[in-house]
Amino acid sequence: MTRTLLQVRELSKRFKEREVVKGISFNITEGSCAALLGPNGAGKTTTISMLAGLLQPSGGSIELLVNGSPTTDRRPYIGFLPQMPVFYPWMTGVEFLLYAGELAGLTSREVKSETGEWLEAVGLREAGKRRIGSYSGGMKQRLGLAQALIHRPKLLILDEPVSALDPTGRKDVLTLLQRIRRETTVLFSTHVLHDAEEICDEIIMIRNGDIALQGSLDHVRRTYSEPVIRLEVGGDEASRSWLTAACGKDFVIHSEVSGGRAKMKVANVEQASRALMADAVSHRIMIRSLEAGHSTLEDLFLKVVQA
Numbered sequence: 001m002t003r004t005l006l007q008v009r010e011l012s013k014r015f016k017e018r019e020v021v022k023g024i025s026f027n028i029t030e031g032s033c034a035a036l037l038g039p040n041g042a043g044k045t046t047t048i049s050m051l052a053g054l055l056q057p058s059g060g061s062i063e064l065l066v067n068g069s070p071t072t073d074r075r076p077y078i079g080f081l082p083q084m085p086v087f088y089p090w091m092t093g094v095e096f097l098l099y100a101g102e103l104a105g106l107t108s109r110e111v112k113s114e115t116g117e118w119l120e121a122v123g124l125r126e127a128g129k130r131r132i133g134s135y136s137g138g139m140k141q142r143l144g145l146a147q148a149l150i151h152r153p154k155l156l157i158l159d160e161p162v163s164a165l166d167p168t169g170r171k172d173v174l175t176l177l178q179r180i181r182r183e184t185t186v187l188f189s190t191h192v193l194h195d196a197e198e199i200c201d202e203i204i205m206i207r208n209g210d211i212a213l214q215g216s217l218d219h220v221r222r223t224y225s226e227p228v229i230r231l232e233v234g235g236d237e238a239s240r241s242w243l244t245a246a247c248g249k250d251f252v253i254h255s256e257v258s259g260g261r262a263k264m265k266v267a268n269v270e271q272a273s274r275a276l277m278a279d280a281v282s283h284r285i286m287i288r289s290l291e292a293g294h295s296t297l298e299d300l301f302l303k304v305v306q307a
């Protein structure tokens with residue numbers, strides 16, 4: 001059974017005269033992993049800060065339902081990792097988690113056992129004895145995750161958890177999130193589509209403080225993915241002008257060409273690829289690659305963002 005954990009209605013935020021979150025509504029289902037997507041300045045951090053209880057909304061409501069009933073104070077049930085977490089570099093990882101656990105209201109016995117458990121879970125058991133000042137970006141982010149999870153929240157909220165990390169750090173954190181999401185409902189913001197596609201099942205896309213698109217990843221894919229052919233030809237003049245001409249064929253609905261590459265939106269991928277291949281052969285054009293597939297979430301994101 002799917003049960004709503006977080007219910008957001010007409011949520012808005014105004015800074016002076018400027019409304020940066022414009023009455024957005026969405027639900028987060030218990031056990032799901034939702035991505036809040038949007039370009040820089042879309043309002044992700046503002047929205048997330050309101051959900052985490054760090055920023056007072058200008059209007060609307062946020063309700064967290066525990067076992068189906070609304071809570072008066074949702075903060076104990078939420079774990080939060082900010083976009084730019086700040087650590088005391090002189091503390092060790094262990095000290096930091098002990099401190100975070102106390103702040104979260106755990107008993108001293110709980111603090112000790114949870115600290116050990118989470119250090120292990122985020123792969124910092126050994127490094128926990130060292131000062132945070134010596135940690136890499138990925139290690140800091142994993143420590144931040146341990147801090148956000150130490151009181152076993154119902155909902156874990158993360159603001160751009162991987163955007164500042166190198167590929168290794170990113171992979172570490174994403175793998176960890178994938179594991180966590182089996183037990184905890186997760187909401188994270190990102191502008192990296194690929195990350196959302198990898199671990200989320202729900203997406204909420206915002207643009208200029210408004211929801212541009214929302215739904216399950218499957219639904220969004222099914223509804224919005226379009227048949228697309230990606231074609232690359234040889235670098236000579238003849239190939240390039242053939243490519244430009246090919247984009248003008250009547251089965252091409254829309255196309256983008258740059259250099260020797262083209263992306264064509266077509267009605268029927270199979271028919272279009274056959275026609276293109278046959279035409280290329282008869283004109284003796286060298287095709288470097290032809291990929292017949294569907295538009296990606298990235299294509300959709302760009303379309304929504306630029307609309």
Ligand SMILES: Nc1ncnc2c1ncn2[C@@H]1O[C@H](COP(=O)(O)OP(=O)(O)OP(=O)(O)O)[C@@H](O)[C@H]1O
Nearest residue numbers: 015020038039040041042043044045046047083191
């Ligand atoms: N304290 C504030 N006072 C005034 N304007 C603010 C404040 N905080 C955010 N804004 C504005 O609100 C808009 C949304 O900002 P926000 O930080 O929520 O975007 P974001 O989607 O998180 O962007 P990014 O991807 O860069 O993190 C921006 O135009 C920003 O300038």
Ligand SMILES: [Mg+2]
Nearest residue numbers: 044045046083
């Ligand atoms: Mg932000």
